Amino acid sequence: MASGVRRRASVGAGLVGALVFVEFVSGFLQGFYTPLASDIARHLQVNDADVNWLEAAQLLVSALVVPALSKLGDLWGHQRLLLWSAVVVAVANWGIAFAPTFPTYLVFWALQGVFTVWLPLEVALIYLRSRGLLDRPSATRRATGVIVAALQAGAIAGALGAGAAAGLFDELWMVLAIPAALSTAVVAVIHWGVEREHEWQAGVLDGTGLALVSVSLLLVTGGLSLVRIVGVGSVWPWLAIVVGLLVLVPFGRHELRADDPLIDLRVLRQPAMWPVQATAMLFGVSVLGAQIPLSTFAQTDPDEYGFGLGLSASQVSPIIGAYVVSLLVGALVFARVSQRFSPRSCLIGAAALVGIGYGILVPFHGTVAQVLAGMMVAGLGSGALVAALPAAAAAAAPENRTGVATGLTNTTKTIGGSFASCVFGVALAAGASGTAASLSGYYTVWLVCSGTAFVAAILLLFVPRLAFADPEPFQEVVP
Template identity: 35%
Template sequence: MSASTPAPAAAAPPIAKAGAIVGFLIFCELASGFVQGYYTPLLPRIADHLAVSDADITWFMTVQTLAAAVSVPLLSKLGDIFGHRRMLRIAVVAVLIGTLLVALAPNLALVLVGRALIGPLAVWLPLEIALVHNRISGETARRSIGLLVSTLTFGAVLGTVAAGIVGEFPIPLAVVLLVPALFVVVSAFAVYFKVPESTTRTGAKIDVLGFVLLGVAMIALLWGLRMAAEVGFADPGAFLPLAAAVVVFAVFVWWELRVDAPAIDIRLVTSRSLGPVYIAGFSFGLVMFGATAPLTTFLGSDPAEVGYGFAVSSGGLSAITAAVTLLATLGAAFFAPIAKRIGIRTVLLIGAGAAGLGSLVQVCFHDELWQIWVGAVICGIGYGLLLGALPALVAELAPSNSTGIAAGVYNSLRTLGGAVAGAVFALLLTATADAAGIPAVGGYVLVWATCTLAFVVAFIAICCIRIPARVETGEPAPTAVAA
């Protein structure tokens, strides 16, 4: 456990001021979601503009994912050491430069550099959660974190819709791609001039070797999972990087258990308090980030050709996605007052139970479109409660001088869960495909069954979390924050 650097006590800020700070951070998350959702609908047009193949343009998404895998734990930990606002400023400037490069770069190589610089976008939320918990606690902090998460989700939808609308206008692609930069500029103004610095610090020693080992392990793991989704786990292109990731990660754990100031406190991550939360977060990320593509493919399949599906149009697919997203946004925004009445563990159990039930409905009933709607709506309710409550609980259970890295680890594990799901679900669908490469309906049933099992694991993990009585009821933490 890292030692905290003592310093003079700082008085807690007035609630009104803390509320204003949260308001500026909420706009930052709106911008974060907007940037994350904006580029995907424009990928075909970007590929045409750069004169690259469909295979090459997949690097557009992959590079950002790899950059996020490295930057999230690094910047989260550095935030605990040097200040969360300082690291958030660095992350915002990096994203701003990245969005400008993506819009103005003349070739794919420079565009990919821009996408790498956008990678730190994933650390905005962990750093903002740390900033919130440094100023407020209890139910007020939960409401704030819920609003941050729900705004991020809403921003992603807004970005996707905006890209579809703006992309239809006969204007240069560079102008279209400059729209996200406008949101990031306003976020930079908020972070530089309206958000105060956090007042807690952990030890100032940086575990350079630990971060290098972690970065190498994450890149190898995500690369191997990406290849596994394309060519299967047995292919050397997937197996070798996955094996290398396991070896490097084992060395990383060995090193972290012996160094005085570890990059990630392994004992804290595996403790009875945070360990089960991380397991639940990984399981949740596996479904939330991995199940959308198979469901979309199933709904869009023509039953006259393959024997299943509903030949749903793009508009119908958007309606289902929008319904799930809206429910998730509302659940994340309002989990705090619900938790105040019934306790945060009960909220999490309801969330995991509802999401698991929705997946089970899809396993058992998928012959009528309304059945898919029922399952999706139930999942959306569960997603929302988990989206808001899990990161809030991580922040409350983590030591005050390690909130940033605790939230960063949670964010990374959710992303990793989605990467694992992409590879596993692709394997399940491929294993049941016919000679023409068309998956059987049993492949989709296996995908939904895996989602159900993931939420069973999350439910059990939530039951095992050691939650103090004060945290369970959402009472504010004792004031007196060290600067």
């Protein structure tokens, strides 16, 4: 071939192998705590609806730190930022294990949200390592699918391990020490298993942009939190939300003037980029905001409240595990299906599956089989989107913006999840009886998750038909 482009069998087995362990632990963290939601609530002496505020705080921290860490990854090195973020997560997990009160638990739980930057940094590492491959977008999707599959496998292990540990140990801190130990091992794996291959780039962190977007996020999510505290009739929550949205105006103007912006709005408004980021935000509503409600619904006693599945923490674990298996399958299948059909078509189909899955739960939620069927359909689409969105953003971004672009998919996803957690917390608390949330609140959760997924599928229709696909190989013409 006259194109002079190198071909390799893989992105790099050593790199992918190390990142597989990192994402396995990331999934373990996400799967481990969910079945223990009610046990943690009882231990901290709060009700089920209050657990959503733990998740909302973590998602807010994630939304605040991911843009900065992704940008620093592009500037200073993705491996370096991956390592230091792992140190922070390890400290947070040990803090969670020994937190004596709800406020201290909330602080460490929120700090743990730094792990959401792992996947964007890893995809950026993979994309840069695949430089020179003719099928670079496909190679990135394949490697990303493998590490996302490891993430889902870790979530399965975490869900099953939580149930087993809850039955094995009498003290909650002993149960929570398990993810803390694993997150400590991640630090060692990144330090010795991920090579530093980075050329220092000129540029600075956009402090003004970071401050403006942080203020906006704090005001909007803080306003949503105030709705539950002071009620929807108070003017203060809505004032905070409006002011937070208005802050985005000077933020946008600043980013367009900045030589090295935190979020390059010119790249963001490209037809191959903005639907992906909008989909990530809408997808965050279900994949991040609906997991705690799923666990608490499954553990609600139907004999006492008239709805729920009446399961214990150990019985919820297999349900969560089956849901995550469907995510794993979706992540692995996406890369292969996108070779037969266009990546754009696969993204649209994945978003539609999420909408169908949560829509099933509205009329059918009376038995374990019904709930499991809806969640597995949603899981297939969710797994594909988790793998596809950062890879699509990397393919659509300039070479020196891969970290920011992949990080932005996590930021927008986290923002969607943070808003959803606040809204779902309000909905579940309305009409709550005792420690159980309300059935109308669960209906709200499922309808919102279904609706946002279908809206995402519609927005993806605006993506150019051949976006994210491999370039056509150069064919040398022989006279």
